[in-house]
Amino acid sequence: xxxxxxxxxxxxxxxxxxxxxxxxxxxxxxxxxxxxxxxxxxxxxxxxxxxxxxxxxxxxxxxxxxxxxxxxxxxxxxxxxxxxxxxxxxxxxxx
Numbered sequence: 001x002x003x004x005x006x007x008x009x010x011x012x013x014x015x016x017x018x019x020x021x022x023x024x025x026x027x028x029x030x031x032x033x034x035x036x037x038x039x040x041x042x043x044x045x046x047x048x049x050x051x052x053x054x055x056x057x058x059x060x061x062x063x064x065x066x067x068x069x070x071x072x073x074x075x076x077x078x079x080x081x082x083x084x085x086x087x088x089x090x091x092x093x094x095x
Contacts, residue, residue, distance in 0.1 A: 001025055001026065001027045001074070001075075001076050001087045001088060001090055002025070002026050002028075003023055003024065003025055003026070003090075004026070005024070005026055006026075006033045007026075007033070008028050008031045008032065008033050010087075010088040011088075011090050012088070012089075012090060012091065013090065013091050013092075013093070014074075014090050014091075014092050014093075015092070015093045015094070015095060016051070016064070016066045016092065016093070016094045016095070017094075017095050018066065018095075019066045019067065019068060019069070019094065020065055020066055020067070021065070021066045021094075022063050022064065022065050022066075023063070023064045023092070024062055024063055024064075025038070025043065025053065025062040025063075025064060025074060025076070025090070026038045026062060027040075027041045027062065027076045027078075027087060029078075037078065038061055038062045039056075039057050039059070039061040039062075040057065040078065041055075041061075041062075041076040041077060041078045041087070042055050042076070042077045042078070042079075043055040043061065043062055043074065043075070043076050044074070044075050044076075044077065045064065045072045045073070045074055045092075046072050046073040046074075046075075047070060047071065047072035047073070048067070048072070049067060049068055049070065050066070050067055050068055050069070050070035050071060050072040050092075050094050051064045051065060051066050051067055051072050051074075051092055051094055052064070052065050052067060053065075053074055062076075064092060066094040067094075068094065069094055069095060070093075070094055071091055071092065071093050071094070072091075072092050072094075073089045073090070073091055073092070074089065074090045074091075074092050075087050075089050075090075
């Protein structure tokens with residue numbers, strides 16, 4: 001996953017300034033920018049007291065919203081016929 005649309009280079013960190021603020025996350029399958037699965041994965045935040053993230057099919061999926069100063073880990077999970085795949089985690093810092 002990444003915060004740069006069209007980039008397939010995985011990130012390990014991201015940051016947000018201000019409360020509330022938003023940051024869009026993107027997910028791409030098989031390392032291909034042509035396979036945008038942002039709206040097909042289930043997004044999660046390990047600390048929803050710091051930031052929440054929208055999930056579900058349709059526009060708006062993958063948008064993190066800051067709640068308080070702190071850190072959280074953002075992941076994307078996809079369940080398919082061959083099993084469940086979890087993305088690289090991104091540590092999100094809210095300042």
